[in-house]
Amino acid sequence: MWHVRPMRLQRLRALSKRADVRRIIMSVAVAVLVAAACTNGAAPSTVPDSSTPTTTAPATAGSDGAATTTTTMLDPEDTPQTTLSSDGTVLRLETVAEGFEQPVFFTTAGGSGFVVDQPGVIWIVTQGDDPAVFLDLRKRVKFKGEQGLLGLAFHPDHPDRFYVNYTGKNNATVVSEFTINEDFRSADPDSERVILEVHQPAKNHNGGMIAFGPEGDLWIGMGDGGASNDKYGNGQNEDTLLGSMLRIVVGPEIEAYETIGTGDFVAPEIWAIGLRNPWRFSFDGDTMWIADVGQGDVEEIDRVNTADVGLNLGWPLYEGTDCFAGPCDGADASGRMLTVPVHEYRHDEGCSITGGYVYRGDAIPQLDGHYFFSDWCSGFIRSIAPDGSVHDWTDGTGTVAAVSSFGRDDAGEVYVVSGAGTVYRIAEEQE
Numbered sequence: 001m002w003h004v005r006p007m008r009l010q011r012l013r014a015l016s017k018r019a020d021v022r023r024i025i026m027s028v029a030v031a032v033l034v035a036a037a038c039t040n041g042a043a044p045s046t047v048p049d050s051s052t053p054t055t056t057a058p059a060t061a062g063s064d065g066a067a068t069t070t071t072t073m074l075d076p077e078d079t080p081q082t083t084l085s086s087d088g089t090v091l092r093l094e095t096v097a098e099g100f101e102q103p104v105f106f107t108t109a110g111g112s113g114f115v116v117d118q119p120g121v122i123w124i125v126t127q128g129d130d131p132a133v134f135l136d137l138r139k140r141v142k143f144k145g146e147q148g149l150l151g152l153a154f155h156p157d158h159p160d161r162f163y164v165n166y167t168g169k170n171n172a173t174v175v176s177e178f179t180i181n182e183d184f185r186s187a188d189p190d191s192e193r194v195i196l197e198v199h200q201p202a203k204n205h206n207g208g209m210i211a212f213g214p215e216g217d218l219w220i221g222m223g224d225g226g227a228s229n230d231k232y233g234n235g236q237n238e239d240t241l242l243g244s245m246l247r248i249v250v251g252p253e254i255e256a257y258e259t260i261g262t263g264d265f266v267a268p269e270i271w272a273i274g275l276r277n278p279w280r281f282s283f284d285g286d287t288m289w290i291a292d293v294g295q296g297d298v299e300e301i302d303r304v305n306t307a308d309v310g311l312n313l314g315w316p317l318y319e320g321t322d323c324f325a326g327p328c329d330g331a332d333a334s335g336r337m338l339t340v341p342v343h344e345y346r347h348d349e350g351c352s353i354t355g356g357y358v359y360r361g362d363a364i365p366q367l368d369g370h371y372f373f374s375d376w377c378s379g380f381i382r383s384i385a386p387d388g389s390v391h392d393w394t395d396g397t398g399t400v401a402a403v404s405s406f407g408r409d410d411a412g413e414v415y416v417v418s419g420a421g422t423v424y425r426i427a428e429e430q431e
Contacts (some may be wrong), residue, residue: 089366090396091381093416093424097125100421102148104208106407109154109162110184113409115423118148120166124185125423135164135178135187142167150208156216161252162187163195163218165210173198173206175220177250195250195257198241202226205277205293213247213306214286217260219271220246221278221290228295230316230325235274236332238265243315245272245281245290263309272304274313274338280355280405289371291355298322299353300341301373301384313339320344343384350375354403359383360412364428372414372426374403381416381426396429 096106097115100123105116113125114134120141124134141149151165160180168174179191200206205223213219224243225232234242246269249258259268277293283306290302292313298320302313312332316325320341331337345353356372370383370391379399382392402419409415416424 090429098422108409151210223277272311284358303342350378352376356406357408
């Protein structure tokens with residue numbers, strides 16, 4: 001557990017020249033934009049960018065150019081329904097650390113917690129201590145709207161190496177390797193080794209999540225390149241890394257990276273296509289959970305097996321199970337069957353999904369196997385149980401402002417990250 005005195009953290013920020021007025025104003029502006037988006041039904045991605053607004057899904061154009069009726073792949077009755085917990089469990093949120101500028105991720109390694117702040121700082125949080133700067137990349141990171149320092153993953157086989165995903169000054173997605181100093185309290189900023197760099201045509205749908213899978217490979221979620229309506233045609237394009245889930249092999253012994261090459265796409269890095277903005281994904285053994293941010297109507301969660309290579313998750317042919325750009329016959333142009341979401345919800349319940357983790361901790365055994373998720377606008381806390389039922393825990397936890405991510409520690413306990421500056425741990429309310 002890491003409890004932090006927020007005023008002490010503010011002083012640390014000042015010492016690191018972090019709390020400048022311009023960025024504080026930017027953070028407030030983002031919060032205002034999010035509040036406006038939630039009230040007018042707009043569907044921003046995780047952090048809205050007013051220069052590239054998303055729009056509601058159009059009706060599919062027929063061969064004569066006329067709009068056709070939107071259809072769905074599944075009977076709505078087949079979609080899991082949201083219910084209340086049946087065993088009387090009530091959850092609450094415990095504050096773990098607070099006072100960050102715009103946190104977007106939390107993880108643990110080596111007995112410490114690590115908070116990724118979107119402007120470009122990784123903070124190390126150790127029990128009983130105030131946060132300290134682990135790595136400062138602000139001079140290399142472009143922080144604006146959805147751009148910034150977005151992902152962090154520690155190498156499972158090399159304790160002194162970790163990887164980050166950030167937006168470079170040239171607007172490209174950069175995945176880099178860094179070396180941890182011997183005290184494990186800081187990283188060497190001069191040790192950066194760029195592993196992968198992907199040009200981004202727009203300022204949104206950057207993806208940003210990176211994580212090591214069950215076989216030790218690094219997985220990278222890439223958005224479709226931004227704007228709206230898959231403007232750049234990347235969602236179903238097998239020749240680009242955008243709109244895809246990538247899988248590569250990295251490590252200090254590898255010059256750049258190696259590919260698995262087990263899929264049937266042109267680029268051997270690609271494991272799946274058809275993604276719009278997989279802002280957060282996670283693993284539970286061989287099961288992979290992908291929360292893909294929707295456009296104007298539907299937010300979706302995909303549950304797949306890592307052994308199932310060559311998948312197509314449907315965007316922009318479908319938004320969730322709604323027909324979007326068609327043809328909507330359940331297959332892509334090559335005849336590959338599309339992967340159907342395990343769960344979806346519409347924009348009367350939220351605007352932008354934030355994916356989480358499966359609970360595997362000991363503190364709340366009745367939650368074993370529950371996958372937690374939330375929404376950037378609504379701030380609910382929900383989970384999908386192993387039987388497929390969907391549970392809403394918000395009565396106990398309350399809504400959380402700007403849920404940007406979740407986290408899970410080595411013990412399997414699950415955390416919630418508020419983009420407003422706080423990291424919480426999910427706990428059971430005791431009578």
